[in-house]
Amino acid sequence: MMTRTLDRRTGRRPGLGIRVATCLLTLALLADATPSSAATEPRHGSWNPVASEKLIKLPGSYLKKAIENDFSNSGLAAALRDTEISMGLKSQTLADLQSAIDQADGELKVDLQHQFLAEKRDYLELVGQHQDLRREQMATKMRLYEKLLGKLSRDNAAMTPARQALVEKQDDAKRRFENSISKVDMKLFSTPMISESKYAVEYSKNVVAVERLVQAIKAHPMNAQSEINGRAVTKQEFLRQAVADTQAELAIVDQEETILGYMAKLIALDALALTEAVADGDGELADEKQTSNLASAVDYFIPQ
């Protein structure tokens, strides 16, 4: 970008007509460029995450990481990164141009100011593209969270009253069994006549191993329960919070779009001011020329 700027700087200065036309063209382009658009087609791949059962079963913290990881491998993320790099470069060009304007004088300054406006317009276009991509990312993420939430709700809704009653009875039965098991064991196996069955022996052996594994799973950091502000929450609550967070990010993007609109408006006004300044400068020269012509013609009207 800087090379282009320097080339322009050293190049021949365009005439008044061309400069005014360029400024007006800039103005016209800016008028068309609404902030949303920057109505430019986002040059990107896409991100199509799937709300799979596997994803639903992941613990909250890992669910977010998995989604972020999936996004970072997508075409949309690549496009977002490319746009960010272009924005960085464009920003550098703007800084260079601004410092060059401060040092320049006369016609060169006007030329640089014109170029500065053109670069600012390009920068806004890039920001517009970046916002479109971010909006697409947020919208896709929100759809994904909503799908996950929907699936989770359907799973819970499958608990009909009859099924709920059955589960309660099963829980009661299990409690009663756990309370009576030692008594049953004592009564059954206290006599040497009856020994424990193979199932009972193997089960008691395995149950120790199972308990140890369950404890290890409970203590595993990746199995930590979802938390919001340090408070443990259900998967549904966690997903609802994620939807709200994504909605907030979308709202911020919308707000940034307004800022972008104001910036575009400011560039249009700058372009208008520059056009006026250039036109005024040339007008003064023309007036001076006309005045001198008239003054020189006075002689023709005064009798010798």
Next chain:
Amino acid sequence: MNRRTALLLAAFASNILASGAALAGTVENLERERAIAIEALLSPNMDPAERQSSTEIARTRLVDLERMVLRDDGLRGRNTPAVRSAFENYDLSFLVHASIEKNRSLIDHWLEQVGVTTNSLMSARIGRR
């Protein structure tokens, strides 16, 4: 993959499917053994020693089967007639555990659950219906 290998794999897969289809669940096994145990308890063709021996064997087997059902996580919320029926009445379904819990013999506990008690028998009258 040649044809022979393909045939072997197909046969193996069909064996797995067939064995899977024939497998009874823990509830079904418990129901079957419980029915056999009750039949032995009520059978008029057995002498007391024979009944005692048969009951002891059935009881040991039933203890394991009842525990398998109660510990089977796969049954949780499975709303099928067999599972619903098994958990409808703990005292009837888990006969051995419930009888020991209540310090009763197997037959006494079962008869009580189906509504036949000493009192009801003593107060019964012979009559024509």
